[in-house]
Amino acid sequence: MIGDVFEKEPHVFWQETVPAGTFETSPPDGHRIFFPALLPDGDQLALPIRELADGQSALASLIVNQASFEVVDRLAAALAGLARPFSPDVVVGLPTLGLTLAAPAARNLGHSRFVALSTSRKFWYRDELSVPLRSITSPDQTKRLYLDPRMLPLLKGRRVLLVDDVLSSGTSILAGLRLLKLCGIEPVAIGAAMLQTMRWKEALEQEESGLPERVIGVFRTPKLIRHPGGGWQPEA
Template sequence: MRETRGHPMRLKPHEFWQVLDAPGTHASGPGTFYAAGYPATLPDGRQLLLPIRPLPGQDGRAVASLIINQASFEVEDALADIMAAQWRELAPEVVVGVPTLGLPLANGVARRLGHTRIVPLGTSRKFWYTQELSEPISSITSPGKDKTIYLDPRMVPLIEGRRVLLVDDVVSTGTSLAAVLRLLAKAGITPMGIAVAMEQGIRWHSVLPEPDRVQAAVRSPLLESAGKAFLQAAT
């Protein structure tokens, strides 16, 4: 068993998501104890320390949290750089952003791909939206607060027959992205791929069709309580 290097306990809640640490600053991997933060590792080895959030009603299970609109611009830019690079060779023609936290990342990815705009989905119904282009959606971070997600009918011509890249912030259980895919299917759209900033565990593999079409900038495992710290869960 190894303890994490560094001093995550000294970080105040508002100090997470602000700094990219040098490679090897924090220990990670099976058998590592995480006291107050999990170090997600970028492809170049830099580490982003994320706060650990116990899951309600999950008997000691927890996840590492990423709230991108609270992150520094440095962190947001680094994640958008990676996400765009992962898909550039496949030449997406339009980026569709998932609200709420997927939208700033969608903007960043689209700009890096040379696009002039994104197609944003919405959870606030405008009077010209239709029920036919809507789908119920729920989120692990907002339990008990189910919403409806909409595709603006005026945006449909922008994505019909195009190579669509779907962008969201995090995939965890896969239920919210599955709802988005059902919504897009109502418009006859099947995305070429899904770009996310972070994968939380692998539970979503059994929920999303063709999980190999998902690419993430960073990954984090499902965690479980180990006294005053957390360990990587076995499953």
């Protein structure tokens, strides 16, 4: 069975998409090993389920730099398609995993390059062009997010698309937004492969009214709770 393969060989997650209807979307006993994400064209991508500390809730996971090139290319092409109505001139990627998606998304938009933000401080970086950064997947680590000052001419007066791999709590994307704001830049759109639950929406709305309306995502995944049958089901 497909679930058995993922359980015994977890490295095969994120390696291929499958046609619409391959995976059950509402199995009678809940989702066990994986959650089937629905792509814009109807195809599905199996995402591993990560149980949270409370033992009663879980999230579907995407680690995009462990995905196959085929899957990354599909996600990047889909994101670029969603971004085109915003007419971005330049793509800015958030470290670390957002960079994996930002580069091919920029290529799909016909751009010759993209701008990578960084958590590694080079000696010519300036502290005033940095903000604190904390990731939901590494809550005990606080870093700083930097923009290479030499990249400012690429961004000033341009229509910017800010890209991360996943929007979950909104913490990482807010750091990127605040850093760009320090530089006088307001992105026309915010893009991600996965919109994980809707927690990010409140955080962005508190930051700036209407900001969530600029968010685009290739697919959405819900918070999962224990199903009476032993698996996981989307929270109502």
